[in-house]
Amino acid sequence: MTRPSDRLSRGRHGAHATVPIAAALAVSLTTLAGLMPAVAEPVRPDDDALVLATVPAGRAAAALPVRRRSDDLAGAVAEARAAIEAGRTLSDPRLYGRAEAMLSPWWAEPEPPREVRVLRAVIRQARHDFDGAVTDLDAVLAETPRDGQARLTRAFVLMVRGEAAAAAADCRMIPPTAGPLPAAACLARAAALTGRGADGFAHLERALALDAGASPATRRFALAVLADLAAGLGRDSDADALFSAASEDGADVPLLAARAEHLLATSRPAEALALLEDAGDADTLLLVRAVAAKRTGDPRLDAWAALLAERFAAAAAAGVGVHRREEARFRLEVLDDATGALALALDNWATQKEPVDARLVLAAAVGAGRPDAAEPVLAFVTATGLADRRVLPLVARIEGETP
Amino acid sequence: MNRILLAVLALLAPLAAAPAAAHTQSYGFLTVTTTADAIDGTLALAVRDLDAAVGLDTDADGSITWGEVRGREAALAETVLSGLRLGPPGEPCALVPAPLMTDTRGGEPYLVLPFRADCAAGGDLEIGSDLLFDIDAQHRLIATVSSDGATRNLVLTPAERTATLLAAGTDGFKLFLGFVVHGAHHIWIGYDHILFVITLMLGAVVERRGGRWVPVGSGRDALIAICKVVTAFTVAHSVTLALAALGVVRLPSVLIETAIAATITLAALNLVFPVVTRRLWLLAFGFGLIHGFGFANVLADLNLPATNLVNALVAFNIGVELGQLAIVAVLLPGLLLLAHRPLYARTALPVAAVMIAAIGTAWFVGRALDVEILPIG
Numbered sequence: 049m050t051r052p053s054d055r056l057s058r059g060r061h062g063a064h065a066t067v068p069i070a071a072a073l074a075v076s077l078t079t080l081a082g083l084m085p086a087v088a089e090p091v092r093p094d095d096d097a098l099v100l101a102t103v104p105a106g107r108a109a110a111a112l113p114v115r116r117r118s119d120d121l122a123g124a125v126a127e128a129r130a131a132i133e134a135g136r137t138l139s140d141p142r143l144y145g146r147a148e149a150m151l152s153p154w155w156a157e158p159e160p161p162r163e164v165r166v167l168r169a170v171i172r173q174a175r176h177d178f179d180g181a182v183t184d185l186d187a188v189l190a191e192t193p194r195d196g197q198a199r200l201t202r203a204f205v206l207m208v209r210g211e212a213a214a215a216a217a218d219c220r221m222i223p224p225t226a227g228p229l230p231a232a233a234c235l236a237r238a239a240a241l242t243g244r245g246a247d248g249f250a251h252l253e254r255a256l257a258l259d260a261g262a263s264p265a266t267r268r269f270a271l272a273v274l275a276d277l278a279a280g281l282g283r284d285s286d287a288d289a290l291f292s293a294a295s296e297d298g299a300d301v302p303l304l305a306a307r308a309e310h311l312l313a314t315s316r317p318a319e320a321l322a323l324l325e326d327a328g329d330a331d332t333l334l335l336v337r338a339v340a341a342k343r344t345g346d347p348r349l350d351a352w353a354a355l356l357a358e359r360f361a362a363a364a365a366a367g368v369g370v371h372r373r374e375e376a377r378f379r380l381e382v383l384d385d386a387t388g389a390l391a392l393a394l395d396n397w398a399t400q401k402e403p404v405d406a407r408l409v410l411a412a413a414v415g416a417g418r419p420d421a422a423e424p425v426l427a428f429v430t431a432t433g434l435a436d437r438r439v440l441p442l443v444a445r446i447e448g449e450t451p
Numbered sequence: 452m453n454r455i456l457l458a459v460l461a462l463l464a465p466l467a468a469a470p471a472a473a474h475t476q477s478y479g480f481l482t483v484t485t486t487a488d489a490i491d492g493t494l495a496l497a498v499r500d501l502d503a504a505v506g507l508d509t510d511a512d513g514s515i516t517w518g519e520v521r522g523r524e525a526a527l528a529e530t531v532l533s534g535l536r537l538g539p540p541g542e543p544c545a546l547v548p549a550p551l552m553t554d555t556r557g558g559e560p561y562l563v564l565p566f567r568a569d570c571a572a573g574g575d576l577e578i579g580s581d582l583l584f585d586i587d588a589q590h591r592l593i594a595t596v597s598s599d600g601a602t603r604n605l606v607l608t609p610a611e612r613t614a615t616l617l618a619a620g621t622d623g624f625k626l627f628l629g630f631v632v633h634g635a636h637h638i639w640i641g642y643d644h645i646l647f648v649i650t651l652m653l654g655a656v657v658e659r660r661g662g663r664w665v666p667v668g669s670g671r672d673a674l675i676a677i678c679k680v681v682t683a684f685t686v687a688h689s690v691t692l693a694l695a696a697l698g699v700v701r702l703p704s705v706l707i708e709t710a711i712a713a714t715i716t717l718a719a720l721n722l723v724f725p726v727v728t729r730r731l732w733l734l735a736f737g738f739g740l741i742h743g744f745g746f747a748n749v750l751a752d753l754n755l756p757a758t759n760l761v762n763a764l765v766a767f768n769i770g771v772e773l774g775q776l777a778i779v780a781v782l783l784p785g786l787l788l789l790a791h792r793p794l795y796a797r798t799a800l801p802v803a804a805v806m807i808a809a810i811g812t813a814w815f816v817g818r819a820l821d822v823e824i825l826p827i828g
Binding site for chain 1 (some may be wrong): 455465476477478493495498499500502503508511512513514515516517518520521550551552553554556557559560561562563584585586587588589590591593606609666
């Protein structure tokens with residue numbers, strides 16, 4: 049016998065999802081289709097030795113462990129945490145999906161156990177559900193105000209949402225047990241987002257000098273934040289040195305991307321390309337590569353652009369909306385489609401308000417001849433005092449154009 | 452430094468880098484072409500995802516070769532196709548695999564499995580998949596279905612593993628009719644809606660006088676009273692059905708289902724412990740708003756074509772009204788006959804109301820706690 053709730057929940061992917069997806073798909077495909085390679089027909093290989101893919105060795109028939117038993121919370125949390133860490137290091141969204149699957153016995157609960165809730169917040173922010181992440185972190189911190197990980201995560205999510213003042217309050221409440229560096233890096237970044245980058249830089253630089261005993265991972269993180277602060281202050285050679293120091297014993301994908309972005313921002317696209325050679329093809333890296341190739345006239349541009357277009361189209365078809373920032377950038381700097389970029393950049397601005405997001409709106413507004421469209425960003429810059437060197441010239445330019 | 456996790460992970464243990472590979476979200480691609488008596492399709496899954504699910508690197512050397520895949524092709528095809536459901540609703544067809552192939556999508560290697568089913572698929576088509584969702588909660592199966600010259604897209608997710616595509620009529624009227632039938636069908640299998648309409652009708656033929664229920668004046672008065680409550684209910688649920696189907700308002704289905712159960716209990720209790728005794732139509736209207744959201748959830752199941760949304764909405768609603776009218780037509784004569792007997796207001800009405808309230812309460816508890824108390828509804 050069927051209960052109505054069964055009847056209703058079975059295969060409920062109807063009007064809700066299909067309609068917007070169809071619309072998004074139509075828009076996306078019409079504009080990106082021209083870029084995509086002629087569909088390569090599947091083939092049946094004739095060589096048994098052909099390598100289809102490389103995977104970690106030593107894992108024959110075993111799948112990644114998936115926990116669905118609700119009686120092993122500690123095991124599931126440990127595995128999910130490892131998957132998230134690997135997902136971050138490699139900028140690999142699949143690993144976040146696996147972490148979510150490992151947490152599935154608790155995932156849908158309104159109030160899951162605290163450890164699950166913190167990880168759920170981390171996964172939610174990774175797919176840009178910032179409000180959902182903050183809701184989880186609010187609940188965790190209401191119960192355990194001294195949870196350093198939750199505190200630091202919320203601080204950085206708030207910074208993404210453009211709430212640097214609230215973020216700074218969280219930074220100050222990171223417990224000393226986490227060591228001085230996470231709090232110092234957190235505060236320095238919050239300061240930079242409110243026009244006090246120089247103070248933040250000095251503060252964090254001092255903290256780094258004083259805390260030689262911090263773990264390599266923590267120092268790497270603090271150095272990366274410091275490098276980004278230097279870039280925002282226009283202290284380009286400091287930024288170079290700091291990115292280099294942060295990458296000393298190997299750089300993960302986010303750090304590589306940040307370093308390559310700095311090379312692009314300082315007009316060194318060929319160096320950016322060289323840095324990313326053999327670095328894999330995570331979306332962020334592929335995007336930087338395409339932009340650099342466009343600027344240097346690298347012949348690989350077409351192939352990379354086609355790949356990105358294919359990925360954006362798949363995301364649109366699946367109703368996945370986490371790539372607006374990347375797609376806006378792609379349209380602006382690779383396709384020279386400032387108008388299309390502006391729409392996406394403004395859409396992205398509704399959820400993400402970091403300097404890079406501000407820059408995207410401003411540059412797209414300039415390119416599209418629509419300085420009026422940059423109004424929300426100009427208001428934000430005025431309100432926060434953001435003084436990032438990667439943003440200010442565009443602000444000045446638009447203000448010069450606007451009567 | 453635009454990835455927040457940089458911060459969080461400083462507090463987590465670092466992890467050795469894994470080999471570089473493509474790093475996109477996990478997408479599967481299903482292409483289906485249906486004709487009156489056959490389904491042809493291809494299912495493309497990333498090599499990396501299949502490896503995570505079933506382990507493709509047989510010799511564990513870190514390289515998945517075509518030979519390793521080919522060596523177990525039959526078993527692999529069977530495993531994969533057993534996770535896929537295609538066919539008329541509730542009757543998945545047996546899918547027969549064709550030789551495996553490979554290609555590249557978004558820079559990632561994929562295995563492409565063509566298949567065919569010799570089964571009647573000219574009508575409604577149900578598509579379901581359990582592949583990979585339990586391994587990767589962000590996996591999405593992007594399906595493109597071509598039938599009768601029309602192409603439709605849909606996406607299966609871990610939460611929505613099944614979707615039904617109505618037979619695409621190039622004939623718009625046929626499609627319209629299809630939705631009318633779905634609407635009527637829903638009323639007929641929706642015991643909760645039937646019970647609510649019955650409750651409304653039971654109460655409409657009496658009125659409160661001197662602390663007791665007494666029959667309304669004449670048969671004509673009773674008929675008018677029934678018309679009023681049924682019309683109010685209809686108008687109300689039409690409004691919310693439209694709002695929800697057009698995406699103006701969105702509410703979780705479990706909330707709606709539970710609230711619908713509550714409306715039944717409350718409407719029935721109102722006949723035993725009267726609160727609303729005049730203008731029963733107001734109660735019908737208020738509760739009707741809730742039932743409309745329930746209809747919308749069903750409509751969402753039916754995978755509306757974007758272009759025909761309003762048409763489908765109107766057709767579905769007409770179907771609901773016709774179904775409802777049929778219930779009224781069946782009950783009306785008996786009710787008009789009974790309503791004048793003293794036994795009705797004194798005994799039959801309260802007994803029926805208490806029974807209905809009990810059923811409504813059982814549904815309410817069952818839906819709120821997600822347990823099955825009654826075998827139906």
